[in-house]
Amino acid sequence: xxxxxxxxxxxxxxxxxxxxxxxxxxxxxxxxxxxxxxxxxxxxxxxxxxxxxxxxxxxxxxxxxxxxxxxxxxxxxxxxxxxxxxxxxxxxxxxxxxxxxxxxxxxxxxxxxxxxxxxxxxxxxxxxxxxxxxxxxxxxxxxxxxxxxxxxxxxxxxxxxxxxxxxxxxxxxxxxxxxxxxxxxxxxxxxxxxxxxxxxxxxxxxxxxxxxxxxxxxxxxxxxxxxxxxxxxxxxxxxxxxxxxxxxxxxxxxxxxxxxxxxxxxxxxxxxxxxxxxxxxxxxxxxxxxxxxxxxxxxxxxxxxxxxxxxxxxxxxxxxxxxxxxxxxxxxxxxxxxxxxxxxxxxxxxxxxxxxxxxxxxxxxxxxxxxxxxxxxxxxxxxxxxxxxxxxxxxxxxxxxxxxxxx
Amino acid sequence: xxxxxxxxxxxxxxxxxxxxxxxxxxxxxxxxxxxxxxxxxxxxxxxxxxxxxxxxxxxxxxxxxxxxxxxxxxxxxxxxxxxxxxxxxxxxxxxxxxxxxxxxxxxxxxxxxxxxxxxxxxxxxxxxxxxxxxxxxxxxxxxxxxxxxxxxxxxxxxxxxxxxxxxxxxxxxxxxxxxxxxxxxxxxxxxxxxxxxxxxxxxxxxxxxxxxxxxxxxxxxxxxxxxxxxxxxxxxxxxxxxxxxxxxxxxxxxxxxxxxxxxxxxxxxxxxxxxxxxxxxxxxxxxxxxxxxxxxxxxxxxxxxxxxxxxxxxxxxxxxxxxxxxxxxxxxxxxxxxxxxxxxxxxxxxxxxxxxxxxxxxxxxxxxxxxxxxxxxxxxxxxxxxxxxxxxxxxxxxxxxxxxxxx
Numbered sequence: 001x002x003x004x005x006x007x008x009x010x011x012x013x014x015x016x017x018x019x020x021x022x023x024x025x026x027x028x029x030x031x032x033x034x035x036x037x038x039x040x041x042x043x044x045x046x047x048x049x050x051x052x053x054x055x056x057x058x059x060x061x062x063x064x065x066x067x068x069x070x071x072x073x074x075x076x077x078x079x080x081x082x083x084x085x086x087x088x089x090x091x092x093x094x095x096x097x098x099x100x101x102x103x104x105x106x107x108x109x110x111x112x113x114x115x116x117x118x119x120x121x122x123x124x125x126x127x128x129x130x131x132x133x134x135x136x137x138x139x140x141x142x143x144x145x146x147x148x149x150x151x152x153x154x155x156x157x158x159x160x161x162x163x164x165x166x167x168x169x170x171x172x173x174x175x176x177x178x179x180x181x182x183x184x185x186x187x188x189x190x191x192x193x194x195x196x197x198x199x200x201x202x203x204x205x206x207x208x209x210x211x212x213x214x215x216x217x218x219x220x221x222x223x224x225x226x227x228x229x230x231x232x233x234x235x236x237x238x239x240x241x242x243x244x245x246x247x248x249x250x251x252x253x254x255x256x257x258x259x260x261x262x263x264x265x266x267x268x269x270x271x272x273x274x275x276x277x278x279x280x281x282x283x284x285x286x287x288x289x290x291x292x293x294x295x296x297x298x299x300x301x302x303x304x305x306x307x308x309x310x311x312x313x314x315x316x317x318x319x320x321x322x323x324x325x326x327x328x329x330x331x332x333x334x335x336x337x338x339x340x341x342x343x344x345x346x347x348x349x350x351x352x353x354x355x356x357x358x359x360x361x362x363x364x365x366x367x368x369x370x371x372x373x374x375x376x377x378x379x380x381x382x383x384x385x386x387x388x389x390x391x392x393x394x395x396x397x398x399x400x401x402x403x404x405x406x407x
Numbered sequence: 408x409x410x411x412x413x414x415x416x417x418x419x420x421x422x423x424x425x426x427x428x429x430x431x432x433x434x435x436x437x438x439x440x441x442x443x444x445x446x447x448x449x450x451x452x453x454x455x456x457x458x459x460x461x462x463x464x465x466x467x468x469x470x471x472x473x474x475x476x477x478x479x480x481x482x483x484x485x486x487x488x489x490x491x492x493x494x495x496x497x498x499x500x501x502x503x504x505x506x507x508x509x510x511x512x513x514x515x516x517x518x519x520x521x522x523x524x525x526x527x528x529x530x531x532x533x534x535x536x537x538x539x540x541x542x543x544x545x546x547x548x549x550x551x552x553x554x555x556x557x558x559x560x561x562x563x564x565x566x567x568x569x570x571x572x573x574x575x576x577x578x579x580x581x582x583x584x585x586x587x588x589x590x591x592x593x594x595x596x597x598x599x600x601x602x603x604x605x606x607x608x609x610x611x612x613x614x615x616x617x618x619x620x621x622x623x624x625x626x627x628x629x630x631x632x633x634x635x636x637x638x639x640x641x642x643x644x645x646x647x648x649x650x651x652x653x654x655x656x657x658x659x660x661x662x663x664x665x666x667x668x669x670x671x672x673x674x675x676x677x678x679x680x681x682x683x684x685x686x687x688x689x690x691x692x693x694x695x696x697x698x699x700x701x702x703x704x705x706x707x708x709x710x711x712x713x714x715x716x717x718x719x720x721x722x723x724x725x726x727x728x729x730x731x732x733x734x735x736x737x738x739x740x741x742x743x744x745x746x747x748x749x750x751x752x753x754x755x756x757x758x759x760x761x762x763x764x765x766x767x768x769x770x771x772x773x774x775x776x777x778x779x780x781x782x783x784x785x786x787x788x789x790x791x792x793x794x795x796x797x798x799x800x801x802x803x804x805x806x807x808x809x810x811x812x813x814x
Contacts, residue, residue, distance in 0.1 A: 001615040002584040002675045003527035004683045008691060043478035053471045056703070057464060063662065064460045066798065071450035071660040106513050106663075106698070113696035117548070120410035137695045141524070177409035208408040253478040255470065256513075256701045268409045276411045284415060288544050289520035291513070294663045294704055296463070391473070 007143040010153070014133070016375035017041070020359075027363050037398040039327075039386045040369040042186065042346070044251040046319065046391075049312035051303040052250060059299035073292040076283065077104025077259070081298045084305040085259055089244065095231035101263050101279065103286055104301075106293050108216050108245040108258040112180075113138040114289075115212060115241065115260070118281045119178060119268065126157040126176040128169050130187055130376030130383075132214070135180040151378040160379050161188060163350070167339050168192050171203050179204065181230075182214040184221060187376045187385040188348040189324075189340020191226050197233045204239035210268060210278075211240040216258075219249035219317050220324075221343045237263035241278065248345065249313050250304045257293055257301040320345045323388035323395040330399035331386070334406050345388040348373070358384050365405035368398045414550040417560070421540070423782035424448070427766070434770050444805040446734075446793045447776040449593065449753070451658040453726070453798075456719035458710040459657060466706035480699040483690065484511025484666070488705045491712040492666055496651065502638035508670050508686065510693055511708075513700050515623050515652040515665040519587075520545040521696075522619060522648065522667070525688045526585060526675065533564040533583040535576050537594055537783030537790075539621070542587040558785040567786050568595060570757070574746050575599050578610050586611065588637075589621040591628060594783045594792040595755040596731075596747015598633050604640045611646035617675060617685075618647040623665075626656035626724050627731075628750045644670035648685070655752065656720050657711045664700055664708040727752045730795035730802040737806035738793070741813050752795040755780070765791050772812035775805045 020040060028036065048056070062068040076082065082099035090097035105111050113134050116123075121143050127135050129152075136156065139145060146154030157176050159169035167190035172179075181200060183192045204211050213230040221228055230240045242261045246252035262282045267275045293301075303309045328341035337350040351358035355372035362368045362384070371387070373380030388395065427447060435443065455463070469475040483489070489506040497504035512518050520541050523530075528550050534542050543563065546552060553561030564583050566576035574597035579586075588607060590599040611618050620637040628635055637647045649668045653659035669689045674682045700708075710716045735748035744757040758765035762779035769775045769791070780790030795802065 001680070002530055002617045003678055004675045004685075004688060005525055005527055006677055008525070008688050009677070011691065041479070045473065045476065045478065047471045047473050047476045050471070053467060056467045056470075060460060060463045060467065060703075063463075064454045064457070066452060066454050069452065069454045069658075069661075071452065071658075072448070073661055106701075109698045110696055118412055118415070120412055123409055134695060141692070141695070210409045251476075251478075254476075254480055254699075254702045256698065268411045270413055270416070271410055273408070278411075281411060281415050284418065285548070288541060288548070289517055291516045291663065292661075294513075294701055295661045296467075296703070297701055 005141070007141055010140055010145065010147055011137060012148050016372070020369065020371070023360065023363060024369060034367050036363070036367050036369055037390065037394045038369045039390060039395070039398055040371045042387050042389060043253050044248065044389050046251055046316055048251050048255065048300070049304070049309055049316065051306050051309035051312055052300040055303035056296050056300040059296035063296065070295045073295055073298070075287045075290055075292050077102065077293060078295070078298050081302050084302055088305045090229060090231060090261070093228060093232060095229050097231055097261055097263065101261055102259050103262065103282060104257065104259045104293050104298065105290065106256045106258065108214065108243045108247070109134055111258060111260045112212065112214055112243050114285065115282070116142055116144070116178070117285060118278060123177040124157065124175065125178050125180075126159055126172050127180040128161050128182065128185070129158040129378055130161060130373060130380035131180065131182055132186045133376065135212075158377070161185070161190065162379055163337070166190065167348070168196055171199060175207055177209050178212065179209055180212045180214070184217040184344040186217065187346055187371070187373065187380065189344030189346040191221065191223070191343045193225070194227050194233060197227055197230055201230070201233050201236045201239055205235065208269060209239065210266070211236075213240050213242045215242055216245040217248055217344055218244070219313070220321060220345055222321065223343055226343060231261070231263070237265045238267060241266060246301050246304060249317055250301070251316060252301070255297055255300065257297050319392070320388045323390065323392060326395050326399055327386050327388060330403055334403065347386045347388070349384050349386060351382055351384050353382070355381055355384055361405070362402065366398070366401040368402055412548070414548055417547055417552065417554055418544060419555050423779070427776065427778070430767065430770060431776060441774050443770070443774050443776055444797070444801050445776045446797060446802070446805055447778045449794050449796060450660050451655065451796050453658055453723055455658050455662065455707070456711070456716055456723065458713050458716035458719055459707040462710035463703050463707040466703035470703065477702045480702055480705070482694045482697055482699050484509065484700060485702070485705050488709050491709055495712045497636060497638060497668070500635060500639060502636050504638055504668055504670065508668055510667045510669065510689060511700050511705065512665050512667060512697065513663045515621065515650045515654070516541055518665060518667040519619065519621055519650050521692065522689070523549055523551070523585070524692060525685060530584040531564065531582065532585050532587070533566055533579050534587040535568050535589065535592070536565040536785055537568060537780060537787035538587065538589055539593045540783065542619070565784070568592070568597065569786055570744070573597065574755070575603055578606060582614055584616050585619065586616055587619045587621070591624040591751040593624065594753055594778070594780065594787065596751030596753040598628065598630070598750045600632070601634050601640060604634060604637055608637070608640050608643045608646055612642060615676060616646065617673070618643075620647050620649045622649055623652040624655055624751055625651070626720070627728060627752055629728065630750055633750060638668070638670070644672045645674060648673060653708050653711060656724055657708070658723060659708070662704055662707060664704050726799070727795045730797065730799060733802050733806055734793050734795060737810055741810065754793045754795070756791050756793060758789055758791050760789070762788055762791055768812070769809065773805070773808035775809055
């Protein structure tokens with residue numbers, strides 16, 4: 001008799017986005033003449049940069065002819081892309097990362113979800129609250145938690161991110177082995193300074209722990225004193241893995257390309273206490289369960305690093321950041337406290353009421369969709385997230401409507 | 408202290424393709440004027456069909472404009488592709504599969520590797536020998552085997568596929584829970600009749616087991632009496648999952664698109680013995696650890712089912728099948744026994760000597776690269792695999808050289 005992995009049954013049904021969809025449908029049916037502006041989901045809305053489109057087309061043409069056709073590529077990604085990444089995203093900022101430490105993939109969601117496979121099922125996990133739900137759910141599936149009680153899974157160590165700590169969590173009060181961090185944070189938009197990250201790196205070294213650093217939103221950092229990569233922190237290469245994506249800087253959410261950096265110095269341990277390098281383990285996983293990213297997509301991603309690509313990416317990012325500023329200004333004028341916006345496409349708003357109550361108010365009074373904060377964890381209760389990923393026109397219109405509704 | 412998943416340490420280093428590469432390099436250095444013909448790896452060589460290229464370009468153009476841009480798509484794949492698959496690959500052959508039972512992914516390697524996550528770690532696994540190594544390695548990583556001894560992992564049930572059983576394994580003599588089958592088989596090229604598959608379906612029903620059916624090579628079936636899908640067998644929907652790919656029929660090895668069919672009737676059990684549907688479990692995994700296939704790639708895959716696409720795909724497949732015929736004819740004339748070719752792009756040759764000895768002989772005497780059979784399992788010892796994935800010109804030249812060298 002084939003038994004299922006019963007840890008899956010512990011997973012709470014994720015009603016968040018289906019609930020949002022249901023309430024939107026109900027509103028639209030009741031108000032067929034009103035248009036809804038969506039500032040909920042963190043999905044980009046602008047077309048791909050011209051440099052990427054040109055490279056994409058050109059690579060598709062290569063696939064048409066036997067003489068230039070490419071079959072299976074290297075599972076870890078083509079050298080042209082790994083080299084461009086190492087040079088531009090790390091070496092240019094003083095982080096000594098080599099191309100063979102870069103693993104190209106089809107998404108940071110996949111990588112942040114799959115990485116836990118490399119570690120023992122009894123590893124003690126720490127993760128921020130609120131945060132992107134994939135870190136938690138994939139550890140539940142792997143059996144690293146108990147059941148769900150009072151809004152949290154037993155056995156996980158939650159790192160509360162609240163107004164009190166400026167949404168940058170404190171070190172855990174009990175020993176942990178694996179630590180998820182995400183800066184600029186999704187959903188709060190908060191960032192961590194070099195000094196703050198240094199504390200985590202030191203903690204990981206002292207406790208033989210590992211940091212899984214999600215930097216999917218690094219392109220939105222405007223403050224030059226803030227680190228864009230954890231590898232800008234001395235000693236981080238021994239205790240950290242970093243996840244990056246082309247989704248939010250270059251608009252690849254529907255095109256699919258990302259990468260993960262696993263430094264060769266990065267270590268975990270076997271049960272005898274001997275050091276074991278993580279790089280060959282991830283390489284083995286990548287080669288066994290993955291077959292590389294589509295060749296034309298890798299060429300499109302490479303174009304992000306061309307001279308034209310860099311300019312176009314910056315324009316895209318600036319456009320979303322200016323949207324974030326408009327949202328923050330309007331929300332501030334309405335007297336709400338908020339985080340984010342400065343170095344992030346998200347504005348995290350203290351609603352002074354239940355998350356869903358605020359959601360319903362914005363939808364019904366202003367025709368604007370947000371994301372209720374409790375979808376990201378218990379500490380998100382009472383908050384909503386507004387996303388800057390939309391056209392300027394829609395953002396301006398949404399803010400006018402919200403001001404009018406809430407004034 | 409963070410401990411690694413120590414099951415990874417049980418994995419045998421896969422020296423097969425690096426050994427092949429080393430021997431090729433040595434030969435090339437010793438014979439700089441000789442060109443090597445590669446009939447080793449199962450990778451296609453012809454350009455993508457024109458219908459796919461046109462659809463690919465057109466979708467890239469959509470991604471350039473805000474008005475037609477697509478961000479995150481449905482994790483399970485776009486309806487246009489799932490509907491085309493269900494209609495053409497299943498309903499047209501009398502297999503009642505609905506679009507929402509089709510999960511589009513970036514590769515059959517990923518899906519066949521990831522599917523085991525849904526099941527208990529104490530599941531008893533049966534898999535053919537020889538066979539595609541991903542099924543085995545992913546179960547080793549998950550801790551479903553003991554150590555490696557005498558060429559096999561402890562605790563696995565190997566289903567010997569030999570000349571005696573015409574490379575179609577017999578039912579296991581001990582109870583098993585999860586059964587991998589692959590027809591047309593990689594590497595032997597053998598196929599299973601409806602009667603043979605029916606035996607497996609009946610076995611699975613009687614034993615509350617599940618069949619994981621890899622049909623990546625179904626397009627190469629010329630014999631109309633053979634099933635292309637396990638769902639052509641009555642009752643299979645309750646006990647089977649099927650994996651398909653656009654890699655070998657449409658040449659998508661470097662473009663990346665595949666799919667997995669999980670019928671809603673398909674069941675496993677919880678530890679209390681209650682039936683648990685597999686469809687929601689796979690859906691949950693897909694939505695948590697995967698973010699959909701690149702939109703332009705899905706449009707290119709959809710074009711496989713257009714009128715022009717169907718004709719072009721058939722031409723591609725025929726061209727490789729004619730190569731397989733040429734290889735089989737030459738090998739037969741040299742007095743070797745072989746399997747495959749008839750309904751497969753592979754020819755599985757009994758070399759009457761050690762696999763590597765035969766490999767070296769073909770490389771050194773004929774400048775042709777094959778794959779030594781032992782890379783696919785213990786029963787592959789003494790065999791080599793020749794692949795039909797090359798140009799007609801190269802196949803003809805390779806066979807002339809082999810005939811001359813071995814005559």
